[in-house]
Amino acid sequence: MWAKSLTTVVQNAAKTSGVRAASTILPGEPKEPTIVTSEIPGPKSKQLISELDTVTQSGTIQFFADYQNSIGNYIADVDGNKYLDIFMQISSMPLGYNHPEMLNVFKNEESLKVLVNRPALGAFPTEYWPKKLKEVLMSVSPGLPNVMTMMCGSCSNENAYKCLFMAYRKHQRGEDVDFSELEKSSCMVNQPPGAPNLSLLSFHGGFHGRTIGTLSTTHSKAIHKLDIPAFDWPVAPFPKYKYPLEQNERENRLEDEKCLAVVEELIEKYNKKGVPVAGIIIEPIQSEGGDNEASPEFFQKLQRIAKKNGAGFLVDEVQTGGGATGKMWCHEHFNLDNPPDIVTFSKKMLTGGFYHNLDHKPTQTYRVYNTWMGDPSKLLLLESFLKVMKQQNLLDQVNTVGAKLKAGLHQCQNEFPVLNSVRGRGSFLAVNVETSALRDKVVANLKKKGILTGGSGELAIRFRPSLTLQENHVNVFLDRFRQVLKGLN
Amino acid sequence: MWAKSLTTVVQNAAKTSGVRAASTILPGEPKEPTIVTSEIPGPKSKQLISELDTVTQSGTIQFFADYQNSIGNYIADVDGNKYLDIFMQISSMPLGYNHPEMLNVFKNEESLKVLVNRPALGAFPTEYWPKKLKEVLMSVSPGLPNVMTMMCGSCSNENAYKCLFMAYRKHQRGEDVDFSELEKSSCMVNQPPGAPNLSLLSFHGGFHGRTIGTLSTTHSKAIHKLDIPAFDWPVAPFPKYKYPLEQNERENRLEDEKCLAVVEELIEKYNKKGVPVAGIIIEPIQSEGGDNEASPEFFQKLQRIAKKNGAGFLVDEVQTGGGATGKMWCHEHFNLDNPPDIVTFSKKMLTGGFYHNLDHKPTQTYRVYNTWMGDPSKLLLLESFLKVMKQQNLLDQVNTVGAKLKAGLHQCQNEFPVLNSVRGRGSFLAVNVETSALRDKVVANLKKKGILTGGSGELAIRFRPSLTLQENHVNVFLDRFRQVLKGLN
Numbered sequence: 008m009w010a011k012s013l014t015t016v017v018q019n020a021a022k023t024s025g026v027r028a029a030s031t032i033l034p035g036e037p038k039e040p041t042i043v044t045s046e047i048p049g050p051k052s053k054q055l056i057s058e059l060d061t062v063t064q065s066g067t068i069q070f071f072a073d074y075q076n077s078i079g080n081y082i083a084d085v086d087g088n089k090y091l092d093i094f095m096q097i098s099s100m101p102l103g104y105n106h107p108e109m110l111n112v113f114k115n116e117e118s119l120k121v122l123v124n125r126p127a128l129g130a131f132p133t134e135y136w137p138k139k140l141k142e143v144l145m146s147v148s149p150g151l152p153n154v155m156t157m158m159c160g161s162c163s164n165e166n167a168y169k170c171l172f173m174a175y176r177k178h179q180r181g182e183d184v185d186f187s188e189l190e191k192s193s194c195m196v197n198q199p200p201g202a203p204n205l206s207l208l209s210f211h212g213g214f215h216g217r218t219i220g221t222l223s224t225t226h227s228k229a230i231h232k233l234d235i236p237a238f239d240w241p242v243a244p245f246p247k248y249k250y251p252l253e254q255n256e257r258e259n260r261l262e263d264e265k266c267l268a269v270v271e272e273l274i275e276k277y278n279k280k281g282v283p284v285a286g287i288i289i290e291p292i293q294s295e296g297g298d299n300e301a302s303p304e305f306f307q308k309l310q311r312i313a314k315k316n317g318a319g320f321l322v323d324e325v326q327t328g329g330g331a332t333g334k335m336w337c338h339e340h341f342n343l344d345n346p347p348d349i350v351t352f353s354k355k356m357l358t359g360g361f362y363h364n365l366d367h368k369p370t371q372t373y374r375v376y377n378t379w380m381g382d383p384s385k386l387l388l389l390e391s392f393l394k395v396m397k398q399q400n401l402l403d404q405v406n407t408v409g410a411k412l413k414a415g416l417h418q419c420q421n422e423f424p425v426l427n428s429v430r431g432r433g434s435f436l437a438v439n440v441e442t443s444a445l446r447d448k449v450v451a452n453l454k455k456k457g458i459l460t461g462g463s464g465e466l467a468i469r470f471r472p473s474l475t476l477q478e479n480h481v482n483v484f485l486d487r488f489r490q491v492l493k494g495l496n
Numbered sequence: 497m498w499a500k501s502l503t504t505v506v507q508n509a510a511k512t513s514g515v516r517a518a519s520t521i522l523p524g525e526p527k528e529p530t531i532v533t534s535e536i537p538g539p540k541s542k543q544l545i546s547e548l549d550t551v552t553q554s555g556t557i558q559f560f561a562d563y564q565n566s567i568g569n570y571i572a573d574v575d576g577n578k579y580l581d582i583f584m585q586i587s588s589m590p591l592g593y594n595h596p597e598m599l600n601v602f603k604n605e606e607s608l609k610v611l612v613n614r615p616a617l618g619a620f621p622t623e624y625w626p627k628k629l630k631e632v633l634m635s636v637s638p639g640l641p642n643v644m645t646m647m648c649g650s651c652s653n654e655n656a657y658k659c660l661f662m663a664y665r666k667h668q669r670g671e672d673v674d675f676s677e678l679e680k681s682s683c684m685v686n687q688p689p690g691a692p693n694l695s696l697l698s699f700h701g702g703f704h705g706r707t708i709g710t711l712s713t714t715h716s717k718a719i720h721k722l723d724i725p726a727f728d729w730p731v732a733p734f735p736k737y738k739y740p741l742e743q744n745e746r747e748n749r750l751e752d753e754k755c756l757a758v759v760e761e762l763i764e765k766y767n768k769k770g771v772p773v774a775g776i777i778i779e780p781i782q783s784e785g786g787d788n789e790a791s792p793e794f795f796q797k798l799q800r801i802a803k804k805n806g807a808g809f810l811v812d813e814v815q816t817g818g819g820a821t822g823k824m825w826c827h828e829h830f831n832l833d834n835p836p837d838i839v840t841f842s843k844k845m846l847t848g849g850f851y852h853n854l855d856h857k858p859t860q861t862y863r864v865y866n867t868w869m870g871d872p873s874k875l876l877l878l879e880s881f882l883k884v885m886k887q888q889n890l891l892d893q894v895n896t897v898g899a900k901l902k903a904g905l906h907q908c909q910n911e912f913p914v915l916n917s918v919r920g921r922g923s924f925l926a927v928n929v930e931t932s933a934l935r936d937k938v939v940a941n942l943k944k945k946g947i948l949t950g951g952s953g954e955l956a957i958r959f960r961p962s963l964t965l966q967e968n969h970v971n972v973f974l975d976r977f978r979q980v981l982k983g984l985n
């Protein structure tokens with residue numbers, strides 16, 4: 008009821024004002040941030056951090072949030088501060104806080120039973136499961152016919168990697184050839200040929216998770232990887248572009264070619280080493296490792312290299328997926344020859360999982376399997392998000408508002424030489440600051456002015472708003488961003 | 497309201513009847529199973545399986561469940577069958593289906609906001625998070641001072657393994673010694689010394705998950721492992737006991753000694769190979785690999801071997817934890833010298849995670865980290881489960897009802913020579929059938945008579961009831977079990 012009346016209000020508001028961008032602001036959202044403590048975290052947060060520290064790691068806590076009083080694009084903390092949130096739980100909240108449609112999902116006995124009777128989805132799914140997979144997840148599939156749900160981004164990648172290895176071995180072995188007895192026995196003690204010497208090629212600066220398998224493909228920060236054993240797998244350079252792109256086309260094209268040549272060399276090298284490359288793993292924008300982007304041509308050629316070498320092509324859309332780049336999937340900007348073999352997701356999609364083609368569907372059962380295989384209650388939330396996204400044309404809004412934010416960042420870059428390399432798609436944007444120390448200072452000072460953003464890589468500030476970001480939020484941000492930049496002098 | 501009135505009804509019923517075992521049956525629970533289809537899965541389930549198969553792997557589906565009409569220990573399917581469920585979503589549902597206390601958890605705006613505003617718990621947790629960790633998770637800690645929440649059992653193990661490696665390297669390096677520049681650079685390309693040559697020792701028959709890291713320690717079935725690259729890590733034999741235990745004490749003790757000797761040999765061997773053993777990973781009962789148990793003395797000595805060799809000792813309680821063995825944690829039956837270094841959990845605990853001592857707390861931040869770091873809504877469900885468990889003395893009930901089930905299985909074993917090796921703790925029980933084919937037939941025929949159980953390893957039937965299993969359920973099961981066993985002739 009609440010949700011429906013809100014939609015009506017919103018539609019009427021849009022009609023009368025003629026301003027589409029006004030349509031997604033939730034009732035009760037503040038007009039601007041309010042910071043009432045002299046330090047962040049404030050005294051109550053600090054007290055809670057010391058309590059938390061007695062039972063778990065607390066060193067990464069920014070503040071304790073008050074989710075009861077957060078709304079839309081504004082997050083409240085326990086000290087009474089209210090921030091405009093352009094980071095959104097590390098790129099996770101597609102509609103911001105306390106969206107009435109999301110709050111409505113479990114206001115009925117049927118949905119509560121979905122939540123409470125959590126099934127082993129691979130064994131005893133609910134009647135509605137095939138329908139929901141089709142109507143919800145497959146309705147936004149990037150051209151791939153199958154999907155598996157998982158619990159989080161890391162698990163999605165871990166299991167997707169397994170599908171790459173299985174498909175590669177299936178091609179080597181022959182589609183209808185059964186496992187040999189030696190394979191069956193050797194795999195049980197982690198030895199080839201059953202546990203084969205195969206590798207995955209990933210990129211410097213890439214981030215695909217911190218579980219031990221995915222960590223072998225993650226190369227964004229040493230602290231994530233130190234002390235953890237890793238597979239000897241090839242790591243290729245990801246293009247480093249000069250900005251603005253339109254003034255550096257030739258140089259950036261050469262950078263693409265250089266990186267692609269190394270990819271081919273590495274594949275040859277690892278084939279010769281007896282550890283063939285079964286798959287190539289890449290983010291459409293390196294979202295933790297510095298918001299590094301590459302051209303559509305780079306991705307097109309990379310996919311062709313994968314195909315030529317019989318390696319699967321996996322695009323990790325855990326951070327980029329779900330609409331923030333102005334398309335449902337960032338790689339849809341690339342005009343690829345075919346969809347990737349596998350596309351993984353989580354975060355804004357609310358459930359983890361991966362889309363895949365039929366070649367990457369495990370031929371036998373129980374090869375990609377676990378107790379829960381995802382959580383159907385998260386699919387109900389996703390359903391609600393996608394409904395709102397479609398009803399309110401949020402992808403259009405992301406493009407409109409993102410363009411305004413990007414233009415504003417470009418203006419700031421012109422005004423403040425400490426900034427450079429504005430980049431990104433939709434509202435999934437970033438800008439570099441001259442040094443790491445200055446970047447950290449800008450992010451910290453923005454927070455003191457009531458704006459939450461995040462760092463990415465060494466130099467970037469990353470912007471990861473919800474899809475409901477509006478022009479007025481951009482104005483509020485740009486105003487305070489300028490204040491912070493002025494304050495650096 | 498509903499929940500409170502139920503508790504009152506239940507308490508009154510217990511008082512008047514004097515039968516504690518009657519106290520946890522939910523209103524509306526069937527008296528016995530009803531099977532109305534000639535085949536399982538029935539026609540509606542079959543139709544749904546073929547629908548599901550168009551978008552995802554469907555070969556592992558047993559039937560489509562009707563969770564709206566499942567209650568307590570009975571699961572309904574979409575064809576109108578009602579089964580007594582002694583498998584409970586692969587050992588996951590602590591209170592059975594649609595427990596009113598669980599359905600109550602999200603019947604208020606505050607909890608709905610917890611559910612919908614899913615935080616990045618490592619960065620922006622909620623005010624109540626330290627309190628809930630203490631009052632809920634720490635209230636059942638197995639003597640360990642810290643806890644980290646995760647999304648599922650595999651992720652819990654993956655991250656716990658990382659803590660083992662980090663602690664081992666910390667001891668090697670010296671507590672206050674910083675990472676070297678070479679470590680920092682080499683880890684980024686997956687090479688030692690930053691990504692060190694270290695191993696984890698696990699056991700044949702063990703199961704710790706199917707993500708790529710944990711899969712290197714899983715050795716229950718070849719199909720889980722085929723085609724997936726693995727670390728060359730040592731695999732030790734797990735004791736294979738003769739039953740009944742009291743008639744085979746000497747032989748089983750020798751089996752313990754033999755296995756422990758191999759553990760020591762393997763540690764020496766891998767140390768010499770330059771891949772030292774950083775940790776030992778074990779289940780207190782091998783719960784997928786055949787319900788294999790080992791003596792308290794075996795575990796005590798194994799822990800001492802770990803300690804002597806500077807290896808961490810991780811007990812994986814993902815399937816055994818949460819009360820089903822008659823204690824909150826199965827390893828609490830073992831009278832260990834000290835708590836294990838790490839205890840991992842998921843399934844019945846509703847949230848994944850792991851307890852650990854301070855030596856296994858990462859010294860630096862962001863080393864064990866991810867976007868969500870668990871899901872606070874699951875902790876609200878866990879809180880409710882633990883409240884009911886304490887109020888209704890469910891651990892006592894597990895011991896009483898489990899003893900009755902075990903006695904019944906012993907009687908069946910005496911009556912039917914096809915059975916042997918009844919074993920287990922609490923209601924976490926198993927019995928072997930002579931051959932794999934016969935075991936599969938018994939499990940299938942039980943299902944046709946409306947009893948859900950599971951296979952484990954080659955020969956075992958495993959029983960994984962909720963903690964609310966009652967004597968009357970045991971009677972219903974034993975009656976039908978006998979019918980099935982008679983029908984084998």
